Amino acid sequence: MMNSGNDRNRLLHDIGVIDFVVVEMTEYLDTHPTDKEAMEYLNHYVRMKNQAMREYAMKYGPLRISDADGCNQNEWKWATQDWPWKGGC
Secondary structure, three states: OHHHHHHHHHHHHHHHHHHHHHHHHHHHHHHOOOOHHHHHHHHHHHHHHHHHHHHHHHHHOOOOHHHHHHOOOOOOOOOOOOOHHHOOO
């Protein structure tokens, strides 16, 4: 079970790092809206974030409501799961 906690923490960390890149790239593109290379970079990281969010939702429950439909769960865990900021990781 300890390995599961490590995987959950690693996945949350990866999501946070990827999200940071996405936010920074959107801010860059606010001032450089025609930079095609930056757009490709942003799109790559948006895909990575979406994949990581789906993976997290499948394993531990969704972090955002838009990922709830991808969970293989027989119950609505959105309201009952342990939240990361409440010690869920």
